Amino acid sequence: MRAPRARAGRRAGGAKSAWAQGLLLGALAVAAPGLGALAGVLLLPGLLAVAMAGPGWRGQARAVLLAGLALSLAPMLAHWRKGGGIGGAMAALGRGDALPRAWGAAGLAWLLAEGAPLLLAAIVEARATARLERLRAEHAALAADWTAPEGQHAAHPRAGD
Amino acid sequence: MLAGRYATDFTRPLSRACFDLVCFAARDALAGNDPAPSLMTMLVPDGMAARARALSALVGTGIDGLLVPLGHGAVRAPAGPAWGVVTASPPGPALFQPGGAMVESALVGKVLRPIAGVLRRLAELDVTHRAIAPANVFAGRGSKGASGAVLGAAWAFPAGSRQPPGFDPPYMEACLPEGRGEGTIADDVYALGVLLVALALGRMPWAELEPGELLRRKLALGSLPALLGEARLPAGIAELVGGMLAEDPGHRPTPAQLADAQGLRARLVALRPQRLAARPLVVAQAEVHEARGLAHALAEHPAAAATLLRGGEVGAWLRRQVGDAGLAKRVEDATAAFMAPDAGAEAMMVMRAVAVLDPLAPLSWRGLRLFPDALGAVVATATGARETALEDLVRLDAISAWAGVRTARCDVVALGREARQLRLWHAERGWAGGLARVRYALLPLLACRSPLLAGRMVVSTGELLEALEEAARRARAAQASPVDREIGAFLAARGDGRPEADLAALASGGRDAALAPLRLLARLAPRRRDGSGPPFPALAAWLVEWARPAAQALHSRVRREHLAARLAGLVEAGDLAGLLEALDDERVRETDEREAAGVAARRAAIEREIAGLVAARGARREWARTTAVEAVQAAAAGAVVTALAMVLA
Numbered sequence: 001m002r003a004p005r006a007r008a009g010r011r012a013g014g015a016k017s018a019w020a021q022g023l024l025l026g027a028l029a030v031a032a033p034g035l036g037a038l039a040g041v042l043l044l045p046g047l048l049a050v051a052m053a054g055p056g057w058r059g060q061a062r063a064v065l066l067a068g069l070a071l072s073l074a075p076m077l078a079h080w081r082k083g084g085g086i087g088g089a090m091a092a093l094g095r096g097d098a099l100p101r102a103w104g105a106a107g108l109a110w111l112l113a114e115g116a117p118l119l120l121a122a123i124v125e126a127r128a129t130a131r132l133e134r135l136r137a138e139h140a141a142l143a144a145d146w147t148a149p150e151g152q153h154a155a156h157p158r159a160g161d
Numbered sequence: 162m163l164a165g166r167y168a169t170d171f172t173r174p175l176s177r178a179c180f181d182l183v184c185f186a187a188r189d190a191l192a193g194n195d196p197a198p199s200l201m202t203m204l205v206p207d208g209m210a211a212r213a214r215a216l217s218a219l220v221g222t223g224i225d226g227l228l229v230p231l232g233h234g235a236v237r238a239p240a241g242p243a244w245g246v247v248t249a250s251p252p253g254p255a256l257f258q259p260g261g262a263m264v265e266s267a268l269v270g271k272v273l274r275p276i277a278g279v280l281r282r283l284a285e286l287d288v289t290h291r292a293i294a295p296a297n298v299f300a301g302r303g304s305k306g307a308s309g310a311v312l313g314a315a316w317a318f319p320a321g322s323r324q325p326p327g328f329d330p331p332y333m334e335a336c337l338p339e340g341r342g343e344g345t346i347a348d349d350v351y352a353l354g355v356l357l358v359a360l361a362l363g364r365m366p367w368a369e370l371e372p373g374e375l376l377r378r379k380l381a382l383g384s385l386p387a388l389l390g391e392a393r394l395p396a397g398i399a400e401l402v403g404g405m406l407a408e409d410p411g412h413r414p415t416p417a418q419l420a421d422a423q424g425l426r427a428r429l430v431a432l433r434p435q436r437l438a439a440r441p442l443v444v445a446q447a448e449v450h451e452a453r454g455l456a457h458a459l460a461e462h463p464a465a466a467a468t469l470l471r472g473g474e475v476g477a478w479l480r481r482q483v484g485d486a487g488l489a490k491r492v493e494d495a496t497a498a499f500m501a502p503d504a505g506a507e508a509m510m511v512m513r514a515v516a517v518l519d520p521l522a523p524l525s526w527r528g529l530r531l532f533p534d535a536l537g538a539v540v541a542t543a544t545g546a547r548e549t550a551l552e553d554l555v556r557l558d559a560i561s562a563w564a565g566v567r568t569a570r571c572d573v574v575a576l577g578r579e580a581r582q583l584r585l586w587h588a589e590r591g592w593a594g595g596l597a598r599v600r601y602a603l604l605p606l607l608a609c610r611s612p613l614l615a616g617r618m619v620v621s622t623g624e625l626l627e628a629l630e631e632a633a634r635r636a637r638a639a640q641a642s643p644v645d646r647e648i649g650a651f652l653a654a655r656g657d658g659r660p661e662a663d664l665a666a667l668a669s670g671g672r673d674a675a676l677a678p679l680r681l682l683a684r685l686a687p688r689r690r691d692g693s694g695p696p697f698p699a700l701a702a703w704l705v706e707w708a709r710p711a712a713q714a715l716h717s718r719v720r721r722e723h724l725a726a727r728l729a730g731l732v733e734a735g736d737l738a739g740l741l742e743a744l745d746d747e748r749v750r751e752t753d754e755r756e757a758a759g760v761a762a763r764r765a766a767i768e769r770e771i772a773g774l775v776a777a778r779g780a781r782r783e784w785a786r787t788t789a790v791e792a793v794q795a796a797a798a799g800a801v802v803t804a805l806a807m808v809l810a
Contacts, residue, residue: 063790063794067800069801071804117785117786117789121785135770145718
């Protein structure tokens with residue numbers, strides 16, 4: 001009973017987060033439609049990742065979103081300072097390399113989030129395997145040089161038998 | 162070469178030189194070309210032992226008129242190894258010749274006085290002869306040239322076991338042949354008396370009687386009337402032998418008195434006749450008329466005796482028919498505590514009743530009758546049910562009980578001490594106990610009966626190693642221990658030290674059994690640090706093979722290999738003491754055990770760690786994934802902060 005309830009809790013939490021994110025973006029779109037449009041486009045991979053991430057993938061999604069955000073801050077702040085509307089945001093997107101950089105960073109983060117666990121697991125497993133080999137070799141050497149202290153000596157037959 | 166000087170010529174057998182014993186001519190190698198007296202070697206019958214005490218007392222003594230033992234030892238006879246006793250050959254034919262009656266003067270001068278002299282000398286040496294019989298008394302000459310009887314040898318068989326019917330007192334004659342024991346010199350006087358009767362008559366009228374019938378007559382009528390039957394002795398002879406054949410050995414003349422016929426006649430004791438019953442008592446279809454006859458019948462039929470004693474018929478008969486209420490009361494008192502329907506109690510009850518009814522009677526135990534000093538010889542020849550009866554006799558301390566009932570006739574304290582010692586020997590655990598231990602302890606000249614020693618007469622532990630070395634060189638069973646049950650009992654009885662623990666281990670099997678034979682035999686081997694002492698390589702190989710479990714009990718392979726190399730060298734050198742030192746090193750064993758325990762703990766820890774590593778494979782993957790993602794996430798967050806700082810700067 002506990003596991004389904006926990007899953008339901010996690011689903012409720014995710015829904016709240018999506019709702020909060022939607023509210024935040026909606027507020028941003030109303031208050032600053034240009035900035036909202038710009039942020040929405042630049043952060044689209046991260047937002048999609050967060051929206052689509054299952055329970056085991058939220059970390060990766062957050063990494064994608066954060067990496068996109070890191071490269072989106074500069075164009076977004078520049079747009080804010082100019083006070084441009086949606087047209088300005090579209091112009092900013094079409095001009096320069098803000099979009100490829102933001103999406104590239106998100107993609108890189110995704111690659112790292114997917115590849116790093118595999119790499120780390122391989123390293124850890126290699127170390128464990130080496131340790132196992134050493135232990136097995138030591139065990140085999142001890143077994144060859146020493147018999148077990150009890151149980152290996154059958155009783156001598158009765159001398160008269 | 163026997164005793165280092167006597168050579169036996171096995172191509173020259175001698176017949177009728179000493180009863181039915183196998184005898185061969187012998188010569189003294191030290192005599193050279195001297196006209197030495199002719200000698201003979203008589204072989205101790207299979208399964209029996211020579212009379213150790215008599216041999217020890219008589220070898221080296223010279224007693225005129227007696228074939229004294231000159232030496233004894235193991236010989237390789239044509240039929241196999243045997244124990245031989247060397248004496249002078251009989252000087253002439255047997256003195257008794259059927260039909261040749263001797264006159265009184267010849268009897269006294271040529272038979273009585275010479276043999277009485279011999280018996281007096283034997284009494285001084287505290288030895289009895291116990292084989293004065295027509296076939297063993299020879300015509301000969303003494304050292305002074307006077308013709309006279311010469312007593313034959315009696316040293317190569319159990320005391321009294323070759324006595325023909327009639328020549329032993331009733332209490333001896335009732336015994337098993339091997340169970341008659343050394344007796345006293347009075348029993349030799351009795352046999353001499355019977356011999357005088359036979360020589361005086363020139364025949365033995367009792368020879369036609371069944372042995373049992375003769376015994377019953379002796380008990381009922383007295384020895385002399387029973388022996389004579391219808392025959393009559395000259396008055397002088399009858400008077401002389403009357404005292405010699407007294408039923409009570411205390412009433413017989415001593416050998417010294419026999420030398421003085423006048424004194425002897427003056428000493429004759431008038432015997433009180435036995436009380437005869439008005440009506441006989443029937444014991445297993447045999448009618449008895451007097452107390453001694455009843456004792457004999459009860460001893461002969463123990464099952465019927467137990468029924469009569471439990472039913473109170475014996476007491477009632479003694480009171481009403483014999484008129485001896487005192488004896489009846491003594492019988493009832495002696496048996497009252499043993500009425501339980503138990504085999505041991507029943508045997509004890511009958512034994513005590515017989516001893517009370519006839520204090521002269523031997524110990525009667527489940528139909529066996531013997532004197533305690535003959536227990537060794539009886540045990541040596543016992544098999545089957547007789548062995549079981551003898552086991553119970555020893556276990557239940559019947560000898561002490563018997564002595565306690567007839568205190569006036571024996572040394573109760575000494576017999577009790579001996580009986581306790583027998584019980585202790587018998588009760589030893591494993592192969593150190595049992596009847597075999599009793600047998601070897603009581604018969605110092607009985608050879609070890611182990612089948613491993615076939616072909617050798619091993620009487621002392623000093624000869625055992627050499628015999629086992631010979632056995633080891635022959636084909637032997639791979640699984641056979643170098644120490645079997647017989648050798649175990651032999652070592653316990655004749656060896657030094659306390660082999661009981663090793664023999665118990667050997668009997669029960671188990672880990673200690675591997676080293677037990679080596680421990681037992683290495684004690685007998687002199688240390689050979691200087692290379693002295695005989696080597697026993699074949700026996701050493703045998704012992705090492707048997708001790709293999711002990712050698713393999715070391716946990717360390719390296720130690721085992723070192724030990725094997727060391728053992729190989731010691732086996733080649735035949736060094737048993739060295740083998741024991743190598744195999745039975747407590748310090749090495751303790752170190753090995755301690756280190757092995759440490760190794761076992763380390764192996765267990767390794768196994769646990771391996772199991773943990775294998776089981777944690779999934780956890781490791783999860784950790785790697787979580788850690789890596791968190792790291793990437795942290796890096797991305799760091800990048801956000803850095804970017805924000807740069808933008809705001």
